[in-house]
Amino acid sequence: MKxxxxxxxxxxxxxxxxxxxxxxxVSDYIEVFLSNAxxxxxxxxxxxxxxxxxxxxxxxxxxxxxxxxxxxxxxxQYMDILKDIEEDGLDVNDYHFRELTSIRDRLWQLPDDRPxxxxxxxxxxxxxxxxLGYHLVAGKVDPVQLDSQWNIDSNIGKLNVIFEMTEAxxxxxxxxxxxxxxxxxxxxxxxxxxxxxxxxxxKNGGWGRLPMGRTIKVGDPDARVPLIRQRLAVSHDFxxxxxxxxxxxxDLADAVRNFQYRHNLTPNAxxxxxxxxxxxxxxxxxxxxxxxxxxxxxxxxxxxxxxxxMVDIAGYSVTFYDNGxxxxxxxxxxxKTFRKTPILRSEITYLVxxxxxxxxxxxxxxxxxxxxxQDPSYLERKxxxxxxxxxxxxxxxxxxxxxxxxxxxxxxxxxxxxxxSALGRVKFMFPNNYxxxxxxxxxxxxxxxxxxxxxxxxIRIEKPYELTEILLDDHVNWNSERxxxxxxxxxxxxxxxxxxxxxxLFYWTATVDDEGHILFRPDIYQRDPAVSRGLSNGFxxxxxxxxxxxxxxxxxxxxxxxxxxxxxxxxxxxxx
Numbered sequence: 001m002k003x004x005x006x007x008x009x010x011x012x013x014x015x016x017x018x019x020x021x022x023x024x025x026v027s028d029y030i031e032v033f034l035s036n037a038x039x040x041x042x043x044x045x046x047x048x049x050x051x052x053x054x055x056x057x058x059x060x061x062x063x064x065x066x067x068x069x070x071x072x073x074x075x076x077q078y079m080d081i082l083k084d085i086e087e088d089g090l091d092v093n094d095y096h097f098r099e100l101t102s103i104r105d106r107l108w109q110l111p112d113d114r115p116x117x118x119x120x121x122x123x124x125x126x127x128x129x130x131x132l133g134y135h136l137v138a139g140k141v142d143p144v145q146l147d148s149q150w151n152i153d154s155n156i157g158k159l160n161v162i163f164e165m166t167e168a169x170x171x172x173x174x175x176x177x178x179x180x181x182x183x184x185x186x187x188x189x190x191x192x193x194x195x196x197x198x199x200x201x202x203k204n205g206g207w208g209r210l211p212m213g214r215t216i217k218v219g220d221p222d223a224r225v226p227l228i229r230q231r232l233a234v235s236h237d238f239x240x241x242x243x244x245x246x247x248x249x250x251d252l253a254d255a256v257r258n259f260q261y262r263h264n265l266t267p268n269a270x271x272x273x274x275x276x277x278x279x280x281x282x283x284x285x286x287x288x289x290x291x292x293x294x295x296x297x298x299x300x301x302x303x304x305x306x307x308x309x310m311v312d313i314a315g316y317s318v319t320f321y322d323n324g325x326x327x328x329x330x331x332x333x334x335x336k337t338f339r340k341t342p343i344l345r346s347e348i349t350y351l352v353x354x355x356x357x358x359x360x361x362x363x364x365x366x367x368x369x370x371x372x373x374q375d376p377s378y379l380e381r382k383x384x385x386x387x388x389x390x391x392x393x394x395x396x397x398x399x400x401x402x403x404x405x406x407x408x409x410x411x412x413x414x415x416x417x418x419x420x421s422a423l424g425r426v427k428f429m430f431p432n433n434y435x436x437x438x439x440x441x442x443x444x445x446x447x448x449x450x451x452x453x454x455x456x457x458x459i460r461i462e463k464p465y466e467l468t469e470i471l472l473d474d475h476v477n478w479n480s481e482r483x484x485x486x487x488x489x490x491x492x493x494x495x496x497x498x499x500x501x502x503x504x505l506f507y508w509t510a511t512v513d514d515e516g517h518i519l520f521r522p523d524i525y526q527r528d529p530a531v532s533r534g535l536s537n538g539f540x541x542x543x544x545x546x547x548x549x550x551x552x553x554x555x556x557x558x559x560x561x562x563x564x565x566x567x568x569x570x571x572x573x574x575x576x
Contacts, residue, residue, distance in 0.1 A: 022115065023067060029119035031065040045120045048099055051539055052130045059126065059166070067122040068166055075104075077174035078129065087196050088182070089291035090135055094539045095128040129165060131539055136181040139298040141534030143343075146527070151344035151432065152300055152504075183301035186324050188294060190512035195290045197236075198283055198518075206283040207234045216271035218253045221246045228252065228271065231279055232259055263520050264315075266450050286510075289520060292531045293510040300345070300506060308502040309348070311438070311459050313341050314509050314521040316452040318438065318461050320470060326514050328470055333441065333452040333460035340525050341457050343507055346430035347500035348438075351468060353483070354417035354492045355427045359384070360435060363456050364413060369405035376401055383416045417490050425487045426464040428471070430503050438503075440464040453524050459505070471497055 033043065034057045043050040050056060059068070069075055082097045103121045107114065144150045168177040182188060201207070210231060216222045225246050232238035238255035253269040260267040263278050310319045313334050320328040335341035339362075359368060371378050379386070379396050386394040388411055399411075415421055424440020434457065441460035446452060454460070461467065465483060472478035472495065486493060509521045509528055 025115035026067050026118045027065040029116050030060055050127045052127050056127055069122050069125045071170055071172050073172040074169045074174050081178050089294040095132050096124045100124055133181050139295050141295055141531055143299050146530045183297045185301040187512055188297045191290055191294050194518040198287050202283045207231050209280045210276050212273045212276055216248050218248055220248045262517055264450055288532055289510045292528050293508055295531055305502050311505040313507045314524055330461050330463040331447045333446055333454045335455050335457040336453050339456045342434050344432050344505050346432050346503055348428050348430045348503050349500045350494050350496045351428045352494050353486050354490050355423045357415040357423045359413040365405045372401050383420055384413045386411050387414055426468055
C-alpha cells in the first residue's frame, strides 16, 4: 500500500499545477463574484447557474473568500468520481463536468496568470460538490412533490459534512467523503453493482426479442430453446454451455426458475408467454428501474438503526434486519391499487394478541354497509357487533339497514377475536396517520399467489407468531409456548415491546437478495414513471429540505458562522 501511495504521489507531482496566479487575486475575484449578484438572482458562470445560492457563499465567507480547491490531488480524485457518477444512477451533466474540464484545459494551456478563471474554476468545483452531496444524501427527486402524503423525513444530517468539506479537500480524501455520503445500507452498493452489470450488457448489444408460442415444459423440443438459452446466458441466469440443442433440458430449467424468481413469476420452469414477455423487456428498461430504486434508497437509507423492519410493498415481503443482515423474512399481502399501502417510517411499540377489529370508515361505507343492505345476516357470519361511540352494544334488528350507506352510519362495527377475525390473532402497532399496521390474517391461501395486493392498506404477514417471538425477545416469559397459550385463550391483551423497533414501509421495484441476485418487481402502484421523469430533469434544490438544512447548520443568507468541523463523523484515515 505504501508503494501505491508513493506512485500516486509521483504521478500527482508530474501533473501541471495551476499555481501561477496569486491566491489573493483569486480571492478578490471570488468575493466580487459572490457579492455582486442580487440575492434574488441566480449567479452564473459562462451561462451556467450556480445552484447553491446560500451555502456556497457562506462557505467562502467563512474562509475570507480564499479558494477552496488548493489540493490538486483532491481535484483529480473528484473529477474521477464525476467520470463514474453514472454508476450511481446520476447524470454527470448535473455537476458541471464539461465546463470544469474545459476550464482546466484552458488553465493548463494559458501562459499568463488568470485569477478570474481560477476563481470560476474553484466556485464551479464547490457548487458541483454541493450538488452531488445533496443528491447522494437527499436524492435528486423530491419525494414530497411525487406524493403529497409522503411520511418520511429525510435525515439530512450528513449534509453538514458537505458544508464543512474543506478539510477533506485539503487532505486529498474525496473518495472517503463521497463514500460516506452514499447510503450505507448494503442494498445500495449491490444495486450499484447491478447497474454496472446491466449497463455493460446494454453496451454489448443487450438481448434480442424471443417469439411467443406454446408453453414449453422440461423435456419438450422447441425451436426457441437455443434462443432462450442464449437470452438467459446474457443476463447470467444460465451458467452452462450455450448450445443449439432444441430440447428443453434440466440445466435450462434451473435458469428459467432463477429468472422467474428474480422477476416475481411463479418459479415452475414453464416457459409461458408471460415468461417470454418478461424476457423481452429491454435491458434499457431494467437499467432505468435500477436507477429509480437507487434514487429511492438515497431518500431513506441513511442513518438507519441497527435493527429495523423493512416492509417491501412492491415485493410483498417483510424483512427484519440486524446490522444490515436479514435475520428473518416472511411473505406479505399489501393494499389494493385503489387502497394503496402508504410509505412511512414509524416504530412498533406494542402488539395485540387476539385483537378486535373496529371496521374503518372507508371499508364500512364502501364494502360492508352495501352488503348489509342486501343481507343483514352478514353480521353474524363475520362475528361483527354493532356498538355506539360509547362502546355500548346495539341490537342490529333495531337498525333500518336500507338507509345505508346513503346516510351517515351512526354506529361502529367491531369484530371479535377468533379464527374469522380479519386481523387474525396478532397485530403489530406503530403510530401513523393512516390507521395501518401489520397483522395476521385468516386468508393464508393468498400467500401462495405471486402478486399479493389484496388488503385495504394494512400489511398482512404470513408468519406473525415468529415475528411476535422475535420482537418480544424474551425466551423465558414470551417463548412460543406462552404465546400460543395466550392466543388460545381468546383474551385480548396488549404486550409492550422491551424496546421500540423502527419499521419502514417502502416501495422497491428493484432490489437485491442476500445472495446478490438483482430482483425486479411489478410497479403495482405505477410510481416508477414519475421518479424516472424527475431523474431526467435538471438540478434544483428542494426548498423544503433547504430550510431544514439552514436550521440544522445554523447557516443563513450572508451568515459567516459555520459549525465546528464534523469530519470526525466518518473515517478520514489513510491506510498503509
